[in-house]
Amino acid sequence: MNEEQIRHLLQRLTDGEMSADEAMASLRSLPFEDLGFAKIDHHRGLRRGFPEVIYSRGKNPQQVVAIAERLREMQCLALATCADTEVHRALADSFEHVTYDEDAQIVCVGPIPEPDETMPYLAVVSAGTSDIPVARQATFVARASGCPVHEVFDVGVAGIHRLLRYQEMLDKAGAVVVVAGMEGALPSVVAGLVSAPIIAVPTSVGYGASFGGLAALLAMLNSCAGGVAVVNIDNGFGAGLMGTMICKQSRKP
Numbered sequence: 001m002n003e004e005q006i007r008h009l010l011q012r013l014t015d016g017e018m019s020a021d022e023a024m025a026s027l028r029s030l031p032f033e034d035l036g037f038a039k040i041d042h043h044r045g046l047r048r049g050f051p052e053v054i055y056s057r058g059k060n061p062q063q064v065v066a067i068a069e070r071l072r073e074m075q076c077l078a079l080a081t082c083a084d085t086e087v088h089r090a091l092a093d094s095f096e097h098v099t100y101d102e103d104a105q106i107v108c109v110g111p112i113p114e115p116d117e118t119m120p121y122l123a124v125v126s127a128g129t130s131d132i133p134v135a136r137q138a139t140f141v142a143r144a145s146g147c148p149v150h151e152v153f154d155v156g157v158a159g160i161h162r163l164l165r166y167q168e169m170l171d172k173a174g175a176v177v178v179v180a181g182m183e184g185a186l187p188s189v190v191a192g193l194v195s196a197p198i199i200a201v202p203t204s205v206g207y208g209a210s211f212g213g214l215a216a217l218l219a220m221l222n223s224c225a226g227g228v229a230v231v232n233i234d235n236g237f238g239a240g241l242m243g244t245m246i247c248k249q250s251r252k253p
Contacts, residue, residue: 184216
């Protein structure tokens with residue numbers, strides 16, 4: 001349940017459209033609800049501005065559907081991450097307004113909101129085409145939050161002139177998510193060009209000496225450019241959420 005929903009509930013109570021008992025019943029599952037196999041944090045959207053998501057890996061499709069049902073009753077959207085096609089199929093069979101990004105492996109149950117034009121956009125940049133699935137995670141969560149997004153893909157340091165073409169767009173971003181595997185150099189380059197905060201995402205893309213993304217992670221942690229924060233390997237979702245939170249703080253009055 002988010003702030004808007006609670007305000008609406010309290011207004012209905014004030015206007016006499018519902019009884020105190022009915023209001024109490026609506027709030028009974030706040031702050032969490034115990035399903036036995038999962039304890040759903042319905043209060044997170046109110047505390048953090050973004051609701052709890054369903055990490056699908058390790059859960060069977062029926063468990064994901066059961067959690068999504070409770071989330072949808074309490075809030076506008078339910079997101080399932082690390083969702084394969086079986087999870088998507090189960091959710092699509094159970095709900096309307098289901099959106100699936102197969103690259104990002106994220107399912108959204110509920111209508112994705114229109115972009116909030118009072119927010120600066122989040123720029124999502126990938127070094128290579130192979131990094132796009134992780135970059136799309138960042139894009140998906142930002143758009144599910146109503147944050148405008150501009151994407152730029154395949155502009156890695158092996159051909160730096162490709163990145164420089166987008167300088168003006170990057171300059172206007174509220175935050176920039178930079179996704180890179182291999183040697184992980186792109187976030188440092190972008191951080192040297194723009195004033196916005198950089199959220200760097202190492203990916204597991206690369207040859208043997210990349211060690212499944214560890215080389216990129218260490219390179220980003222050792223960035224010579226200031227203003228670079230680093231999330232875990234392949235964690236585009238976390239980077240997108242962080243970028244969205246930064247952009248929300250920069251809303252126009």
